[in-house]
Amino acid sequence: MNTENSSGHKPPLREANGFLFIGDVHLTTRRPGRRKDVSFQETVFKKLDQAVEICNQRQLIPVLSGDVFHRAVEESEALKTTFKRRFVRPLWTPPIAEVGNHDMKGIRLADSDTLCMIAEGLFTVCDTSGPVEEFMINGVRVGLGATPYGQKIPMEVGSLFPLADGIIWLTHHDIAFDGAYPGAISPFEIEGCSLLINGHMHLFKEPVQVGSTLWCNIGSITRTAIDAINYEPAVWEFSPVNGMTRHVLKHEKDVFDLTGSLIDEISPGEHCDDDEEISSFVDLLAASLETNTAATPEGELLMEVFTSKFEQLETSPAVQAIVTNLLHKVTDEQKSAA
Template sequence: MILGRERLDAAPVGCAGLLVIGDPHVSSRRPGRRKDPDWPAPVLAKLEHCVVLANSRDLAPLLLGDLFERPVEPDESLKSRLIRILKGFRHRPVANVGNHDIRHTRLSDGDSLAMLAVSDVLDAVPESGPAAHYRADGRLIGLGATPFGQAIPSEARGLFSGAESVVWLTHHDLAFGAGYPGAVPPQAIRGCALALNGHVHKRHAPVRIGDTLWVNPGTVTRGSVDLVAHVPAAVVLSGDLSLSEERLPHVADVFDLTGRQVAADASPEAIGRVESAFVSLLQAETATDLARSDDGALIREEIEAKFVRDETPEPVRAAIRSLVAAAVAKRGA
């Protein structure tokens, strides 16, 4: 269901703990540099493993957001496969809403995540606030969540009557250690002992801010080469809020690193072949870069690198990214 107060008004879900799953990004479209012969089999296999793990240890699953790579997944067969997997959980998953799950600023009926929610495959949290409560290993835990683009609360005291601890899910650009442009430092949520963030795909060391321990488990799907060293893992949260990592089955060598691990050719002849205009990247109707990857990842890499080299203003970057997205969508139609 799309949650209101239904889970809060019902009895707490009894379980041994919670299983936290970061950003699956399920999609029929293979990420550009992944070289898996059968996509999205690796993503679905990880979710199937999570089902077995959760059921064998009586864990209630939590999805940190971006269950889907695109707000509207066009492959009906893939959605059917995903539904079968999610229905395998003994406890129905609670899903926070990520930026990839929504076409607009809020979850809406046209989004694939909403379809799963109204089909009672999972419970989606559409608005920031209290979402559910669990009796994990005999201890009452209140669960809140804030979808992407909504304000993370600074106060959680008094939101869950009788709860021994409060856990909050977020899906935001938060700076854990070395941040990146646009990221903001996590802030304390008074009365919340633990906050679990999606959206940031690399795993980071936990950070304590005031009352709140902030944890960023990272994605379970390595979709870009900056995650080449990332080990996909779910996180088990016990009733006493202790955390343990459960590594998921994966293959280490999954990226085509052609052009990423060789020295650059600095000869005058090579330099002379490099065109300086962005239009040269966007005009290739036959073009190898867009054709070589399902999602345009390779041409995006080239463009982003040029942005950095040329210190391109952000409004220009946004316009060019929009053009590339439209071109990729047109090819995939």
Template sequence: MSPRATRYAGILFIGDPHVCASPPGFRLDDYGRAVMEKLRFCLETARQRECLPIILGDLFHVPRDNPNGLLVSLMELFRDEVPWVLVGNHDKHEARLTRDVSLAVLAAAGVVRLLEDAGPVEVVCVAQRRVLIGAAPDWTRLPDRVERNGVDCVIWVTHLDLRFPGYEAGKTDLREIPGIDLVVNGHIHTPKPLQVRGGTMWANPGSIVRISRSVQARDTRPAVVIWRPGAEGLETVPVPHAPFHEVFPPLDEGYEESRETVDESMFIRGLENLAIRKTSEGVGLRSFLEMNLNREDPVDRLVYELYEEIMTDG
């Protein structure tokens, strides 16, 4: 591969690779080899089309204890292109990006550009346009507005539970964010149609791998998307993949598609974060419950009443 570009013709977005040496879930194939081939295809496509490659979180399926051979293979693959990598929930150990997680090792080796903080990242030149790229990694918030400061376009990459139509597990509504032209989200594995809210377009290209044995996975065609200035929408580039029946056992007869959900409850992940930043007075927990519980829901109301009872008795 040639040295990575400093000026680009576009941006290529890669959804949740979930790199892992062992097959996750019900996968029957050589998953480690398959996902590396997909990443190689993505980076080669980015090189050929002169695109900046951005991975939308969850580069790894498990945060730590990945084999050294796997890390070396990723270093060799990433060394020339140096993709930008957003931090996802699977990349963190106990809800934190610690120095001993695999993603931190790649960052220390200089083979990835790590996007671990929320906010503006950098202005890059794309087809002679000044493009501000911002980030909202796992468990952060989108900005209310962004000052453009003379740039031609603003793109935000996210790893969040966004409420796309048909995705009932979403926690954050799509809305116009003044100053942001495009939001490209990871985390939700199933591709979603583009949505427009005012001057902000929302995209969710989906994961380049299929983890779950489900109707959604059976019907999904993994792909990456490319953004170019002036183009209408995003270009979809299919990622080579094996047929569903070669990757998973057959779905049971009469299998019914369940409601699409993320692999981890945002509520549980929030409690994990609280466990790290806990206070003896329970103030953090009270604030968390007030933000996440619906007092009109009987179950949520019971949870809050139990909290108040415990704190009062204490």
């Protein structure tokens, strides 16, 4: 990205005490999955309010890990205005946003995507893999780079920041923190990078050190799936002197509707083997039959969960077709029996 101003001179480095990494936000007007919030968007904004307070009090650079919005094109103008009013403008310094899979309708961020439109003139969006900005963190020169979802993580980044004392890299990918699984990238040493911060995967993972690169998965600040029921949303502060510091956000514990069919939702980055995958779809169909919910609005929710799991587990088109046809058959039969 070009950091030169209109006169052709590079602006002075932003100075701060560190960074505040804010996990996937998934801001939306609609409650995802089995959340039971009266106002889901207000729940999310209360977490962002806390992040703003931490940033301002501690003079930290705010960095969003991607999936700022739950949908690439957010229809609610009120939601977008509130995001700017409650998060962007109160910050002591403009934020930086990584690009996640939910932020873009296509394979790259487009001008028509909400994150691109809302950031114009207000903050930086990391839409292309490469260097983003350099900072002076308590006398230490730190380079920040990023690779958006779907783009290749570089093997070497030191040459991109020749004057930096250290380099941090942002990603939004499936990373094999718990061991290899299909479609996941195994952590590797990135020459010149000392710290990598990954979004996309909603649950915190223990850091993995590979050579000189420490891979960290900070987790989402928004619990969208039931497997995150016991997860504590947090933001993470980093400084070259103190390393990573966790700030747990105030949050409600009882946020999922566990009545009726207990749908087996999986957060991004979680996985199971092929047999477990097939079994989980069968179990969901069986649960819908037992509770007679496939022909109700909950049946629509079941299809949403299937669609989400298809994406997360990279389910083959053949299996998707079989499962979808079975669900439609169950739905039709229950409607006929009603």
